[in-house]
Each structure stands twice: as structure tokens, then as C-alpha cells.
Amino acid sequence: MINFENVSLQYGKNAALSNVSVQLPEEGICGVLGRNGAGKTSFLSLLCAYRRPTSGTVTISGEDPYENANIMPKISFVHDSKSEVENEIKVKDKIKIAAALRPNWDAAYAEKLIKLFDIPVKKKVGALSHGMRSAVNVMIGLASQAPITVYDEAYLGMDAAMRKLFINELLEDYMERPKLILFSTHFVNEMEGLFSEAIIINKGQVLVHDESDALRQRGTTVIGFIEDVDHFIDNREVLSERTLGRQKEAVLFGELSEKERQAAKENGLELSQPSLQDLFIYMTEEGGRDS
Numbered sequence: 001m002i003n004f005e006n007v008s009l010q011y012g013k014n015a016a017l018s019n020v021s022v023q024l025p026e027e028g029i030c031g032v033l034g035r036n037g038a039g040k041t042s043f044l045s046l047l048c049a050y051r052r053p054t055s056g057t058v059t060i061s062g063e064d065p066y067e068n069a070n071i072m073p074k075i076s077f078v079h080d081s082k083s084e085v086e087n088e089i090k091v092k093d094k095i096k097i098a099a100a101l102r103p104n105w106d107a108a109y110a111e112k113l114i115k116l117f118d119i120p121v122k123k124k125v126g127a128l129s130h131g132m133r134s135a136v137n138v139m140i141g142l143a144s145q146a147p148i149t150v151y152d153e154a155y156l157g158m159d160a161a162m163r164k165l166f167i168n169e170l171l172e173d174y175m176e177r178p179k180l181i182l183f184s185t186h187f188v189n190e191m192e193g194l195f196s197e198a199i200i201i202n203k204g205q206v207l208v209h210d211e212s213d214a215l216r217q218r219g220t221t222v223i224g225f226i227e228d229v230d231h232f233i234d235n236r237e238v239l240s241e242r243t244l245g246r247q248k249e250a251v252l253f254g255e256l257s258e259k260e261r262q263a264a265k266e267n268g269l270e271l272s273q274p275s276l277q278d279l280f281i282y283m284t285e286e287g288g289r290d291s
Contacts, residue, residue, distance in 0.1 A: 001026060002047060002148070002180070007056035009042050009204075016042035018204045020056070026147070027178040029194050031185065031212070033280045034201035040184045041079075043201060044150050047182070048077040060148070073103050076146035078137050078154040087126025091136055094125055102144040109173075110143035116169065117162070130157030138166050142173060152184045163190060170194075188277035198276060202284040212276060219279045220252045224269040232264055239282035251282050 002024040009017040017039050034040045045051055046058050049065035049072055065071040099105040117135040134157040141149055155163055185191050195212045222229055229248040239251040264271055
């Protein structure tokens with residue numbers, strides 16, 4: 001289990017993370033969601049032992065992961081890198097280096113993925129398109145079979161068809177060989193069906209961490225005549241509101257009881273669940289839940 005306890009991270013005078021406490025299971029697919037600069041990569045870099053927290057503790061299986069030879073080989077951190085050093089080596093050599101560093105490397109699976117993504121292994125990394133670089137990165141993440149695999153915007157360069165190929169392959173492999181996978185992504189609508197749980201980070205703080213289905217159930221979109229919606233949402237936590245003519249839409253945070261749902265129906269209100277992406281946007285926008 002991964003445990004963050006009262007973790008803060010400072011870059012000089014700037015707080016990247018503030019008093020974060022999170023527990024993650026040994027298996028699952030977790031979405032780490034936040035706007036640019038929210039603290040997602042800082043959170044993941046601590047988890048992957050790239051740096052130490054300024055205060056608080058991070059433990060994996062009860063151990064501090066930083067420079068820990070027992071823990072670090074179990075973590076694969078896949079990101080959208082553009083290293084000048086990598087540019088000069090061939091793709092096949094980058095793959096060999098990754099294989100040497102990962103004790104669970106599956107060579108047969110790696111060969112399958114190379115063919116699946118049509119990866120030109122004889123080319124230099126610097127000669128690859130952005131999309132093909134991304135394909136190499138996610139191929140390494142999949143073949144590493146690390147118990148903790150983190151994808152930090154690793155597929156940004158992929159087109160929609162290649163992203164779908166990657167998602168399908170990842171899900172199929174996960175069903176056969178479960179592990180803990182964390183995604184930091186801007187493609188929330190494409191990925192949210194994968195997530196067993198989600199963490200929403202904003203301004204260095206964790207706004208919410210919950211199972212994805214439970215999180216969606218905590219949000220409700222209410223649509224109806226302005227006066228009816230205003231009456232229903234009074235004294236509730238409202239994430240957003242917008243009007244169109246005499247109609248109004250409001251997004252609430254917090255579960256509704258059956259009695260409340262029945263009352264809404266009797267007043268001619270339409271209720272639905274917002275998507276995870278909608279909740280994330282509403283909760284992190286100016287004037288949203290954290291302000």
C-alpha cells in the first residue's frame with residue numbers, strides 16, 4: 001500500500017503540495033486529475049521517489065521509497081520526455097536499457113507491443129515523431145510489468161486511434177496481471193471508464209479521493225425552471241450554475257436521498273449524473289468548490 005501522510009512539497013517559496021494525505025491500494029487504476037500547475041506531477045514524482053517531501057512522509061509497503069533499492073525497481077514512471085541524451089540513441093537501445101532496469105520485464109510481450117504499435121526500433125529516438133515517441137514510452141511502461149506503473153501524460157502525442165489501441169491493450173493486460181496503475185491525463189473523457197478511483201488535485205491540495213463510481217454519484221446535475229432549481233439547490237453545495245432563458249442548470253456536490261430525488265421529480269426537475277470530467281472541471285474552476 002502507498003501512504004502519503006501530511007505531505008508538503010516546496011520549490012523555494014512556492015508550495016507545490018500542501019498537507020496531502022492519501023492511501024492507495026496495491027491494485028487498481030487511479031486517475032490523478034488536475035489543471036496545469038495543480039501539483040499532479042509533483043505528487044507523482046514523490047510517489048516515484050524522484051524527490052523527498054519537504055515535510056510529511058511517503059511510504060510504499062511501509063518503507064521510504066527514496067533511494068530505496070527494494071522499492072525503486074518496482075516503480076515505472078512513464079512520461080512525455082524529450083531528453084537530448086535519448087535523442088542520440090536508437091530505439092532498440094532505449095528498450096534494452098529499460099529491460100535491464102526492470103526485474104519484471106516481459107520480453108515476449110515487448111516484442112508483441114513493438115509489432116502492435118509498429119515501432120521502428122532501428123531509428124534514433126530523436127528521429128521519431130511525437131506520436132511514435134509516445135508509443136515507445138507506453139510500450140516500455142506496459143512491458144515493464146512494474147507493480148506500480150505511472151503514466152504522466154505519456155500519450156500526449158498519440159492520435160485518437162493509437163490512444164484507443166493503448167487503452168485496450170492496457171486494460172487487457174491489467175485483467176490478466178493486476179497491478180497499481182496511475183494516470184495523469186487531460187483526456188479524462190477517454191480514460192475515465194478505466195478508473196477504479198480518482199484523485200482530484202487543485203492548487204497543491206487534494207480536493208477529493210474516492211472510487212470513481214462513488215464520486216460520480218456525489219455529483220448531480222439539476223435542470224428545470226429557474227425558480228424551481230433555485231429553491232431546490234438552496235443551502236446545498238453548488239459547483240456551477242448557468243441559465244438559458246427561463247431554464248437553469250446547476251451541478252451539486254453531495255449525494256441526494258431518495259426522498260430528495262422524489263421531491264425533485266415532483267417539482268418537474270430533471271436529475272442526471274455529470275461525467276467525471278465535468279465534476280473535475282467544475283471543482284477546479286475559479287468560483288468552484290475549493291474557493
